[in-house]
Structure formats: C-alpha cells, structure tokens
Amino acid sequence: MLLQVILEGLGLGALLFLVCAVGIRKGAVGMVHLYSPEVQERCITLGLTTHEKIKRNSLLFKAVCIPGYIAYVLVCVYGINGAKGFVQGFWQLLVILSVMNLMDRLLVDSYWVGHTNAWTIPGTEDLKPYITAKDKQKKWLFGTVGMAVIAAALATMMTVQ
Secondary structure, three states: HHHHHHHHHHHHHHHHHHHHHOOOOOOOOHHHHOOHHHHHHHHHHHOOOOOOHHHHHHHHHHHHHHHHHHHHHHHHHHHHOOOOHHHHHHHHHHHHHHHHHHHHHHHHHHHHHHHHHOOOOOOOOOOOOOOHHHHHHHHHHHHHHHHHHHHHHHHHHHOOO
C-alpha cells in the first residue's frame, strides 16, 4: 500500500508540473502571480502584464488547482484505496501531499526555476534568484507543517458522520 500511495504522490506531482508547464507555455510572465511583488511590479512597469491580469491568473490558478488537487487526493485515498477512518486517511493523504511537496521544492523550485531559463522573465534577471533563501524556508515550513494540517483537515472531514 505504501508504494501505491507514493506513486499517487508522484501522480499529484506530475499534475503540478503539468499546471506549471501550461502556465508558462507562452512565457513565464503567465505565472508571475507566483513571483515576488518586486518581480510583478517590474513586469507591469515593462508592460508585460497588468495588475488585473495578475489577479485574474492568481484567482484562476487557485480556483482550478486547489479543488483539483483536493479532489485527486480524496479520490485516491478514499475512492481507490478505500481508506476507512481518520488514521488510514490521514497517513495516506500526508504521504501523497508530502511527495508532491518534495517534488515542488526540489524539482520545480530548486531545479526548474533555479537552474533553467524556463521561468526567466526578460527584464527581471537582476531580481534573481526568484525564490530567495527566505522564500525557501517559508515553503519548506508550509510544506511540512502545512501538508500535515491539510491532511488532518481532509481526513477529519471525510470521517465526520
């Protein structure tokens, strides 16, 4: 079962990669809502986007991704794996979310954003690294504590009669 849950986490990570790839398909400015306010303001100053487009893309990202990711993990854990009760649901949710979080931190943030030009927005190169050490600390903290909280909340929601 553990291997299956890890594979489901890899599937969620693949969905994350797909969302990112679609988001930057016409250039990284399409995902500028994930960048720091300084990068966003530079993009607006350069005429690459507007406040309205950033807000719209951010809301669309949240409206599609958050429910999509939640639906994916709930279908995997409770629909496919048949978890019963809080403990079974919680550990499976936590593993799936943690695998996706590791993929996000290591493969997306550290490698894809940090070591390739795919996420570079022309005219903002002087603002690199886009993900600072302080940002990484926050993301690791949220990724560990936050995923546990999300897993607990979802497991509780699914076991309340």
